[in-house]
Amino acid sequence: MAPKSCALCRNAKAILRRPKTGQQICKDCFFRVFETEVHNTITEARLFKQGDSVAIGASGGKDSTVLAYVMKTLNERYQYGLNLFLLSIDEGITGYRDDSLETVKRNQQQYDMPLKILSYHELYGWTMDRVVSTIGKKNNCTFCGVFRRQALDRGAATLGVDHIVTGHNADDIAETVLMNIMRGDIARLGRCTAICTQGEDTIRRSKPFKYAYEKEIVMYAYFKKLDYFSTECIYSPDAYRGHARAFLKDLEAARPSAIIDIIHSGEAFEVKDEVRATQKAQQTCIRCGYMSSNDLCKACSLLEGLERGMSTAAITDKGRRKLEAQGPAPDNLRTIPYFHPPNSTITNDSPEQPQVND
Amino acid sequence: MSHLRLKVEFGGGLELLFSNQRKHLVTVPPVVPQGNEGEGPADINFLVHWLKDNLLKERPELFIEGGTVRPGILVLVNDTDWELEGEGDYELKEGDEIVFISTLHGG
Structure with missing residues (x-):
């Protein structure tokens, strides 16, 4: 096939088809539109104000690595005036988290950001290795998920930051919408598409990649040659999420806009006042x-x-x-x-x- | 006709299925059997099966599904999204670099 030229600059060779729009674009235009869309997400939702201290929840995986890189880039380009930190949670999983934390430590050097690591062992007195050796591989993801959420807030409190950003992407959010529908979890369905959540006394938490497709995040990391860690957790992944994920990937293969469509459906969902009152x-x-x-x-x-x-x-x-x-x-x-x-x-x-x- | 020499690379965790090695040099025949009795040029769909039969060490279901790569695996042909190159029907050429990246691991 003859090389196609970029739908945006009409000049360079297209290297990617955007799942969101179907446009075929070149590498430089891809970097620019990807970064600009994240910037637009941040400014439209007014996520930050000048002088905010922001912790980036960093696992060493693709999403948080790209998030750290893009946050640094946008903070400099658009002068957000943010103090950025990397915050990592060490669940205590030998052969998995210890390796991925090495990636975060390299990111700390590469992106010149202070890094705080908080461990389950320090906070709860239990590593996930010990949890699994005690309770087995059933329900262990429940412990890990609940412990991680609270550990992130506590790590952020130690850093004295105003805000935590996480690398949750459009695919993750669409999966969560599907899972909450299948479980009939009205309370979570109502709030899972919010870009920013804040309890009464907790730290703001938001998702600048809410509208970023996983495909584009991975392509961005690939073309920028970012250093990330990709190994499956050794304690079997969340099986329920796995089903939602496989289903979503099949939907995406049939119609790429499915992911953003599901997010929009989730956003449009309203919980009746009578139901809300029972929560x-x-x-x-x-x-x-x-x-x-x-x-x-x-x-x-x-x-x-x-x-x-x-x-x-x-x-x-x-x-x-x-x-x-x-x-x-x-x-x-x-x-x-x-x-x-x-x-x-x-x-x-x-x-x-x-x-x-x- | 001589065999095609290709560079194949795995990323995003897929390398774990291929002896934990990211880069491989492989040679495949340029013309391969297709469908009923016919022959045709080797394409990426052929390569995917060839890799499963010759290079993959474990859990083939994480690589191949329904005759092509599993949804959620990105494929690049000479650093271009395979969706611009005809996907599985792309005909392989001498020296091509084919990259497979899983997007299915945590972030």
């Missing part, structure tokens, strides 16, 4: 001060189950009843340090919590 209000965890929809936050419940040798206590009704039958949590239970969000007036009316260090 649990956010409160703070009585044990650790983190935001929660119950007395205990999910991480505290999961940790208590682990510590008391009943790992399903926070996962199944049967497990919860078994835990309750054994009475209240013992005084010497290991707990998560009390959470003090940055820039907030702290009214510490929480009960005293004994701290046990291992």
